[in-house]
Amino acid sequence: MNITEIEDTLSENIGNYLESTFSSIQNMDLDLTTEQIIDINNETYFNIKNHALKSKQAMELLGKNGFAIVDMFFPNCLYSYHLKDSKLEVSGLCDKIEIIDGKYYPISIKHSTPPIKGVWDQDAIDLAINAILIEEEFETEVFVGFIDYTKINERRPVVMDVNIRKALFDIINEVKDIEYNKKVPTVKINDKKCGNCEYKNICLKE
Ligand code: SF4
The missing domain is CATH 1.10.1740 (Rna Polymerase Sigma Factor; Chain: A)
Structure with missing residues:
Protein backbone atom coordinates (compact mmCIF):
# COMPACT_ATOMS: atom_id res chain seq x y z
CA MET A 1 0.00 0.00 0.00
CA PHE A 74 -6.70 4.60 16.50
CA PRO A 75 -7.38 2.03 19.23
CA ASN A 76 -10.89 1.09 20.28
CA CYS A 77 -11.87 3.57 22.93
CA LEU A 78 -14.54 4.14 25.52
CA TYR A 79 -14.96 7.77 26.53
CA SER A 80 -16.16 9.21 29.87
CA TYR A 81 -16.91 5.70 31.07
CA HIS A 82 -18.67 5.46 34.42
CA LEU A 83 -17.33 2.70 36.67
CA LYS A 84 -18.59 1.46 40.00
CA ASP A 85 -17.72 -1.23 42.51
CA SER A 86 -20.42 -1.70 45.14
CA LYS A 87 -18.27 -3.98 47.30
CA LEU A 88 -15.49 -1.42 47.57
CA GLU A 89 -18.04 1.42 47.60
CA VAL A 90 -15.98 3.27 45.03
CA SER A 91 -17.01 4.84 41.75
CA GLY A 92 -15.21 6.81 39.09
CA LEU A 93 -15.50 8.38 35.67
CA CYS A 94 -12.66 7.34 33.40
CA ASP A 95 -11.87 9.98 30.75
CA LYS A 96 -10.89 7.34 28.23
CA ILE A 97 -10.28 3.58 28.13
CA GLU A 98 -8.17 2.37 25.23
CA ILE A 99 -8.52 -1.31 24.32
CA ILE A 100 -5.57 -2.76 22.42
CA ASP A 101 -5.19 -6.49 21.74
CA GLY A 102 -7.80 -7.23 24.41
CA LYS A 103 -5.90 -5.25 27.07
CA TYR A 104 -7.47 -2.27 28.81
CA TYR A 105 -5.58 0.99 29.40
CA PRO A 106 -7.17 3.73 31.53
CA ILE A 107 -6.32 7.25 30.37
CA SER A 108 -6.73 10.43 32.42
CA ILE A 109 -6.77 13.72 30.56
CA LYS A 110 -5.29 16.56 32.62
CA HIS A 111 -5.17 20.20 31.62
CA SER A 112 -2.98 21.19 34.57
CA THR A 113 0.79 21.75 34.48
CA PRO A 114 2.61 18.44 35.01
CA PRO A 115 5.68 17.91 37.21
CA ILE A 116 9.10 17.99 35.52
CA LYS A 117 9.26 14.21 35.56
CA GLY A 118 6.58 11.54 35.99
CA VAL A 119 3.09 12.43 37.20
CA TRP A 120 1.58 14.06 40.29
CA ASP A 121 0.79 11.57 43.10
CA GLN A 122 -2.87 12.62 43.06
CA ASP A 123 -3.10 12.01 39.31
CA ALA A 124 -1.57 8.56 39.77
CA ILE A 125 -4.08 7.69 42.52
CA ASP A 126 -7.01 8.87 40.36
CA LEU A 127 -5.79 6.61 37.59
CA ALA A 128 -5.29 3.68 39.98
CA ILE A 129 -8.94 3.95 41.09
CA ASN A 130 -10.02 3.65 37.46
CA ALA A 131 -7.60 0.74 36.94
CA ILE A 132 -9.08 -1.35 39.78
CA LEU A 133 -12.62 -0.48 38.67
CA ILE A 134 -11.80 -1.56 35.10
CA GLU A 135 -10.37 -4.84 36.44
CA GLU A 136 -13.64 -5.50 38.26
CA GLU A 137 -15.95 -4.37 35.46
CA PHE A 138 -14.21 -6.17 32.59
CA GLU A 139 -12.72 -9.09 34.58
CA THR A 140 -9.25 -8.24 33.40
CA GLU A 141 -5.91 -7.08 34.73
CA VAL A 142 -4.58 -3.56 34.22
CA PHE A 143 -0.79 -3.26 34.28
CA VAL A 144 -0.35 0.31 33.16
CA GLY A 145 -2.39 3.46 32.58
CA PHE A 146 -1.53 6.87 31.15
CA ILE A 147 -1.97 10.52 31.98
CA ASP A 148 -2.34 12.79 28.96
CA TYR A 149 -1.02 16.20 29.98
CA THR A 150 -2.63 18.36 27.33
CA LYS A 151 -0.61 21.50 28.18
CA ILE A 152 2.61 19.90 26.96
CA ASN A 153 0.93 17.39 24.66
CA GLU A 154 2.64 14.49 26.44
CA ARG A 155 1.44 11.08 27.58
CA ARG A 156 3.09 9.76 30.75
CA PRO A 157 2.74 6.18 32.01
CA VAL A 158 1.74 5.02 35.48
CA VAL A 159 2.57 1.41 36.33
CA MET A 160 -0.14 -0.22 38.44
CA ASP A 161 2.29 -1.92 40.78
CA VAL A 162 1.83 -3.08 44.36
CA ASN A 163 2.91 0.30 45.82
CA ILE A 164 0.28 2.36 44.04
CA ARG A 165 -2.40 -0.23 44.81
CA LYS A 166 -1.44 -0.17 48.50
CA ALA A 167 -1.48 3.65 48.55
CA LEU A 168 -4.95 3.60 46.99
CA PHE A 169 -6.36 1.08 49.47
CA ASP A 170 -4.86 3.08 52.37
CA ILE A 171 -6.80 6.12 51.13
CA ILE A 172 -10.02 4.13 50.68
CA ASN A 173 -9.68 2.76 54.24
CA GLU A 174 -8.98 6.25 55.57
CA VAL A 175 -12.14 7.60 53.89
CA LYS A 176 -14.19 4.71 55.31
CA ASP A 177 -12.80 5.47 58.76
CA ILE A 178 -13.97 9.07 58.39
CA GLU A 179 -17.37 8.02 57.09
CA TYR A 180 -18.19 5.15 59.45
CA ASN A 181 -16.08 5.82 62.56
CA LYS A 182 -16.45 9.60 62.46
CA LYS A 183 -12.69 9.97 62.51
CA VAL A 184 -11.73 13.62 62.06
CA PRO A 185 -9.15 13.83 59.29
CA THR A 186 -6.00 15.87 59.58
CA VAL A 187 -6.18 18.75 57.17
CA LYS A 188 -3.54 20.53 55.17
CA ILE A 189 -4.48 24.18 55.27
CA ASN A 190 -3.81 26.00 52.06
CA ASP A 191 -4.97 29.62 51.91
CA LYS A 192 -5.62 29.53 48.19
CA LYS A 193 -7.59 26.26 48.28
CA CYS A 194 -9.44 27.01 51.54
CA GLY A 195 -10.47 30.46 50.27
CA ASN A 196 -12.37 28.90 47.37
CA CYS A 197 -13.57 25.80 49.22
CA GLU A 198 -17.32 25.20 49.42
CA TYR A 199 -16.86 23.63 52.88
CA LYS A 200 -14.89 26.46 54.44
CA ASN A 201 -17.78 27.48 56.73
CA ILE A 202 -18.23 24.02 58.22
CA CYS A 203 -14.62 22.76 58.02
CA LEU A 204 -13.00 21.93 61.37
CA LYS A 205 -9.60 23.19 60.26
CA GLU A 206 -9.26 25.72 63.09
S1 SF4 B 1 -11.60 24.63 54.02
FE1 SF4 B 1 -11.24 22.64 54.99
S2 SF4 B 1 -12.08 21.17 53.52
FE2 SF4 B 1 -11.82 23.12 52.43
S3 SF4 B 1 -9.78 22.97 51.49
FE3 SF4 B 1 -9.51 24.00 53.46
S4 SF4 B 1 -9.03 22.36 54.89
FE4 SF4 B 1 -9.88 21.35 53.06
Missing part, protein backbone atom coordinates in the same frame (compact mmCIF):
# COMPACT_ATOMS: atom_id res chain seq x y z
CA ASN A 2 1.56 3.34 -0.99
CA ILE A 3 1.05 6.74 0.69
CA THR A 4 -1.59 7.89 -1.85
CA GLU A 5 -3.65 4.74 -1.24
CA ILE A 6 -3.40 5.22 2.54
CA GLU A 7 -4.39 8.89 2.13
CA ASP A 8 -7.38 7.92 -0.06
CA THR A 9 -8.51 5.36 2.53
CA LEU A 10 -8.18 7.84 5.38
CA SER A 11 -10.10 10.53 3.42
CA GLU A 12 -12.89 8.19 2.29
CA ASN A 13 -15.78 9.80 4.20
CA ILE A 14 -14.12 13.07 5.03
CA GLY A 15 -15.95 15.09 2.33
CA ASN A 16 -19.38 14.31 3.80
CA TYR A 17 -18.08 14.87 7.31
CA LEU A 18 -16.67 18.31 6.46
CA GLU A 19 -19.85 19.27 4.64
CA SER A 20 -22.06 18.42 7.62
CA THR A 21 -19.61 20.06 10.05
CA PHE A 22 -19.55 23.29 8.05
CA SER A 23 -23.32 23.40 7.79
CA SER A 24 -23.52 22.96 11.59
CA ILE A 25 -20.95 25.75 12.02
CA GLN A 26 -23.01 28.03 9.76
CA ASN A 27 -26.13 27.28 11.82
CA MET A 28 -24.24 28.20 14.97
CA ASP A 29 -23.71 31.70 13.61
CA LEU A 30 -20.06 31.88 14.66
CA ASP A 31 -19.26 34.55 12.09
CA LEU A 32 -16.53 32.48 10.46
CA THR A 33 -15.20 33.98 7.24
CA THR A 34 -14.85 31.91 4.06
CA GLU A 35 -11.03 32.07 4.47
CA GLN A 36 -11.31 30.60 7.98
CA ILE A 37 -13.49 27.76 6.71
CA ILE A 38 -10.99 27.10 3.89
CA ASP A 39 -8.19 27.08 6.51
CA ILE A 40 -10.03 24.45 8.60
CA ASN A 41 -10.60 22.42 5.43
CA ASN A 42 -6.91 22.63 4.45
CA GLU A 43 -5.78 21.75 7.96
CA THR A 44 -7.97 18.65 7.94
CA TYR A 45 -6.40 17.44 4.67
CA PHE A 46 -2.93 18.32 5.97
CA ASN A 47 -3.59 16.17 9.06
CA ILE A 48 -4.71 13.29 6.84
CA LYS A 49 -1.45 13.55 4.83
CA ASN A 50 0.46 13.59 8.10
CA HIS A 51 -1.35 10.47 9.39
CA ALA A 52 -0.80 8.71 6.05
CA LEU A 53 2.93 9.43 6.23
CA LYS A 54 3.17 8.23 9.85
CA SER A 55 1.14 5.10 9.04
CA LYS A 56 3.40 4.27 6.10
CA GLN A 57 6.54 4.75 8.21
CA ALA A 58 5.10 2.61 11.01
CA MET A 59 4.14 -0.15 8.54
CA GLU A 60 7.69 -0.23 7.19
CA LEU A 61 9.47 0.06 10.52
CA LEU A 62 7.33 -2.46 12.40
CA GLY A 63 6.65 -4.77 9.46
CA LYS A 64 2.91 -4.68 10.27
CA ASN A 65 -0.04 -4.39 7.93
CA GLY A 66 -2.46 -1.46 7.74
CA PHE A 67 -5.04 -3.04 10.08
CA ALA A 68 -2.47 -3.52 12.86
CA ILE A 69 -1.31 0.08 12.41
CA VAL A 70 -4.90 1.37 12.54
CA ASP A 71 -5.31 -0.49 15.85
CA MET A 72 -2.14 1.16 17.16
CA PHE A 73 -2.96 4.71 16.06
Whole structure:
Protein backbone atom coordinates (compact mmCIF):
# COMPACT_ATOMS: atom_id res chain seq x y z
CA MET A 1 0.00 0.00 0.00
CA ASN A 2 1.56 3.34 -0.99
CA ILE A 3 1.05 6.74 0.69
CA THR A 4 -1.59 7.89 -1.85
CA GLU A 5 -3.65 4.74 -1.24
CA ILE A 6 -3.40 5.22 2.54
CA GLU A 7 -4.39 8.89 2.13
CA ASP A 8 -7.38 7.92 -0.06
CA THR A 9 -8.51 5.36 2.53
CA LEU A 10 -8.18 7.84 5.38
CA SER A 11 -10.10 10.53 3.42
CA GLU A 12 -12.89 8.19 2.29
CA ASN A 13 -15.78 9.80 4.20
CA ILE A 14 -14.12 13.07 5.03
CA GLY A 15 -15.95 15.09 2.33
CA ASN A 16 -19.38 14.31 3.80
CA TYR A 17 -18.08 14.87 7.31
CA LEU A 18 -16.67 18.31 6.46
CA GLU A 19 -19.85 19.27 4.64
CA SER A 20 -22.06 18.42 7.62
CA THR A 21 -19.61 20.06 10.05
CA PHE A 22 -19.55 23.29 8.05
CA SER A 23 -23.32 23.40 7.79
CA SER A 24 -23.52 22.96 11.59
CA ILE A 25 -20.95 25.75 12.02
CA GLN A 26 -23.01 28.03 9.76
CA ASN A 27 -26.13 27.28 11.82
CA MET A 28 -24.24 28.20 14.97
CA ASP A 29 -23.71 31.70 13.61
CA LEU A 30 -20.06 31.88 14.66
CA ASP A 31 -19.26 34.55 12.09
CA LEU A 32 -16.53 32.48 10.46
CA THR A 33 -15.20 33.98 7.24
CA THR A 34 -14.85 31.91 4.06
CA GLU A 35 -11.03 32.07 4.47
CA GLN A 36 -11.31 30.60 7.98
CA ILE A 37 -13.49 27.76 6.71
CA ILE A 38 -10.99 27.10 3.89
CA ASP A 39 -8.19 27.08 6.51
CA ILE A 40 -10.03 24.45 8.60
CA ASN A 41 -10.60 22.42 5.43
CA ASN A 42 -6.91 22.63 4.45
CA GLU A 43 -5.78 21.75 7.96
CA THR A 44 -7.97 18.65 7.94
CA TYR A 45 -6.40 17.44 4.67
CA PHE A 46 -2.93 18.32 5.97
CA ASN A 47 -3.59 16.17 9.06
CA ILE A 48 -4.71 13.29 6.84
CA LYS A 49 -1.45 13.55 4.83
CA ASN A 50 0.46 13.59 8.10
CA HIS A 51 -1.35 10.47 9.39
CA ALA A 52 -0.80 8.71 6.05
CA LEU A 53 2.93 9.43 6.23
CA LYS A 54 3.17 8.23 9.85
CA SER A 55 1.14 5.10 9.04
CA LYS A 56 3.40 4.27 6.10
CA GLN A 57 6.54 4.75 8.21
CA ALA A 58 5.10 2.61 11.01
CA MET A 59 4.14 -0.15 8.54
CA GLU A 60 7.69 -0.23 7.19
CA LEU A 61 9.47 0.06 10.52
CA LEU A 62 7.33 -2.46 12.40
CA GLY A 63 6.65 -4.77 9.46
CA LYS A 64 2.91 -4.68 10.27
CA ASN A 65 -0.04 -4.39 7.93
CA GLY A 66 -2.46 -1.46 7.74
CA PHE A 67 -5.04 -3.04 10.08
CA ALA A 68 -2.47 -3.52 12.86
CA ILE A 69 -1.31 0.08 12.41
CA VAL A 70 -4.90 1.37 12.54
CA ASP A 71 -5.31 -0.49 15.85
CA MET A 72 -2.14 1.16 17.16
CA PHE A 73 -2.96 4.71 16.06
CA PHE A 74 -6.70 4.60 16.50
CA PRO A 75 -7.38 2.03 19.23
CA ASN A 76 -10.89 1.09 20.28
CA CYS A 77 -11.87 3.57 22.93
CA LEU A 78 -14.54 4.14 25.52
CA TYR A 79 -14.96 7.77 26.53
CA SER A 80 -16.16 9.21 29.87
CA TYR A 81 -16.91 5.70 31.07
CA HIS A 82 -18.67 5.46 34.42
CA LEU A 83 -17.33 2.70 36.67
CA LYS A 84 -18.59 1.46 40.00
CA ASP A 85 -17.72 -1.23 42.51
CA SER A 86 -20.42 -1.70 45.14
CA LYS A 87 -18.27 -3.98 47.30
CA LEU A 88 -15.49 -1.42 47.57
CA GLU A 89 -18.04 1.42 47.60
CA VAL A 90 -15.98 3.27 45.03
CA SER A 91 -17.01 4.84 41.75
CA GLY A 92 -15.21 6.81 39.09
CA LEU A 93 -15.50 8.38 35.67
CA CYS A 94 -12.66 7.34 33.40
CA ASP A 95 -11.87 9.98 30.75
CA LYS A 96 -10.89 7.34 28.23
CA ILE A 97 -10.28 3.58 28.13
CA GLU A 98 -8.17 2.37 25.23
CA ILE A 99 -8.52 -1.31 24.32
CA ILE A 100 -5.57 -2.76 22.42
CA ASP A 101 -5.19 -6.49 21.74
CA GLY A 102 -7.80 -7.23 24.41
CA LYS A 103 -5.90 -5.25 27.07
CA TYR A 104 -7.47 -2.27 28.81
CA TYR A 105 -5.58 0.99 29.40
CA PRO A 106 -7.17 3.73 31.53
CA ILE A 107 -6.32 7.25 30.37
CA SER A 108 -6.73 10.43 32.42
CA ILE A 109 -6.77 13.72 30.56
CA LYS A 110 -5.29 16.56 32.62
CA HIS A 111 -5.17 20.20 31.62
CA SER A 112 -2.98 21.19 34.57
CA THR A 113 0.79 21.75 34.48
CA PRO A 114 2.61 18.44 35.01
CA PRO A 115 5.68 17.91 37.21
CA ILE A 116 9.10 17.99 35.52
CA LYS A 117 9.26 14.21 35.56
CA GLY A 118 6.58 11.54 35.99
CA VAL A 119 3.09 12.43 37.20
CA TRP A 120 1.58 14.06 40.29
CA ASP A 121 0.79 11.57 43.10
CA GLN A 122 -2.87 12.62 43.06
CA ASP A 123 -3.10 12.01 39.31
CA ALA A 124 -1.57 8.56 39.77
CA ILE A 125 -4.08 7.69 42.52
CA ASP A 126 -7.01 8.87 40.36
CA LEU A 127 -5.79 6.61 37.59
CA ALA A 128 -5.29 3.68 39.98
CA ILE A 129 -8.94 3.95 41.09
CA ASN A 130 -10.02 3.65 37.46
CA ALA A 131 -7.60 0.74 36.94
CA ILE A 132 -9.08 -1.35 39.78
CA LEU A 133 -12.62 -0.48 38.67
CA ILE A 134 -11.80 -1.56 35.10
CA GLU A 135 -10.37 -4.84 36.44
CA GLU A 136 -13.64 -5.50 38.26
CA GLU A 137 -15.95 -4.37 35.46
CA PHE A 138 -14.21 -6.17 32.59
CA GLU A 139 -12.72 -9.09 34.58
CA THR A 140 -9.25 -8.24 33.40
CA GLU A 141 -5.91 -7.08 34.73
CA VAL A 142 -4.58 -3.56 34.22
CA PHE A 143 -0.79 -3.26 34.28
CA VAL A 144 -0.35 0.31 33.16
CA GLY A 145 -2.39 3.46 32.58
CA PHE A 146 -1.53 6.87 31.15
CA ILE A 147 -1.97 10.52 31.98
CA ASP A 148 -2.34 12.79 28.96
CA TYR A 149 -1.02 16.20 29.98
CA THR A 150 -2.63 18.36 27.33
CA LYS A 151 -0.61 21.50 28.18
CA ILE A 152 2.61 19.90 26.96
CA ASN A 153 0.93 17.39 24.66
CA GLU A 154 2.64 14.49 26.44
CA ARG A 155 1.44 11.08 27.58
CA ARG A 156 3.09 9.76 30.75
CA PRO A 157 2.74 6.18 32.01
CA VAL A 158 1.74 5.02 35.48
CA VAL A 159 2.57 1.41 36.33
CA MET A 160 -0.14 -0.22 38.44
CA ASP A 161 2.29 -1.92 40.78
CA VAL A 162 1.83 -3.08 44.36
CA ASN A 163 2.91 0.30 45.82
CA ILE A 164 0.28 2.36 44.04
CA ARG A 165 -2.40 -0.23 44.81
CA LYS A 166 -1.44 -0.17 48.50
CA ALA A 167 -1.48 3.65 48.55
CA LEU A 168 -4.95 3.60 46.99
CA PHE A 169 -6.36 1.08 49.47
CA ASP A 170 -4.86 3.08 52.37
CA ILE A 171 -6.80 6.12 51.13
CA ILE A 172 -10.02 4.13 50.68
CA ASN A 173 -9.68 2.76 54.24
CA GLU A 174 -8.98 6.25 55.57
CA VAL A 175 -12.14 7.60 53.89
CA LYS A 176 -14.19 4.71 55.31
CA ASP A 177 -12.80 5.47 58.76
CA ILE A 178 -13.97 9.07 58.39
CA GLU A 179 -17.37 8.02 57.09
CA TYR A 180 -18.19 5.15 59.45
CA ASN A 181 -16.08 5.82 62.56
CA LYS A 182 -16.45 9.60 62.46
CA LYS A 183 -12.69 9.97 62.51
CA VAL A 184 -11.73 13.62 62.06
CA PRO A 185 -9.15 13.83 59.29
CA THR A 186 -6.00 15.87 59.58
CA VAL A 187 -6.18 18.75 57.17
CA LYS A 188 -3.54 20.53 55.17
CA ILE A 189 -4.48 24.18 55.27
CA ASN A 190 -3.81 26.00 52.06
CA ASP A 191 -4.97 29.62 51.91
CA LYS A 192 -5.62 29.53 48.19
CA LYS A 193 -7.59 26.26 48.28
CA CYS A 194 -9.44 27.01 51.54
CA GLY A 195 -10.47 30.46 50.27
CA ASN A 196 -12.37 28.90 47.37
CA CYS A 197 -13.57 25.80 49.22
CA GLU A 198 -17.32 25.20 49.42
CA TYR A 199 -16.86 23.63 52.88
CA LYS A 200 -14.89 26.46 54.44
CA ASN A 201 -17.78 27.48 56.73
CA ILE A 202 -18.23 24.02 58.22
CA CYS A 203 -14.62 22.76 58.02
CA LEU A 204 -13.00 21.93 61.37
CA LYS A 205 -9.60 23.19 60.26
CA GLU A 206 -9.26 25.72 63.09
S1 SF4 B 1 -11.60 24.63 54.02
FE1 SF4 B 1 -11.24 22.64 54.99
S2 SF4 B 1 -12.08 21.17 53.52
FE2 SF4 B 1 -11.82 23.12 52.43
S3 SF4 B 1 -9.78 22.97 51.49
FE3 SF4 B 1 -9.51 24.00 53.46
S4 SF4 B 1 -9.03 22.36 54.89
FE4 SF4 B 1 -9.88 21.35 53.06
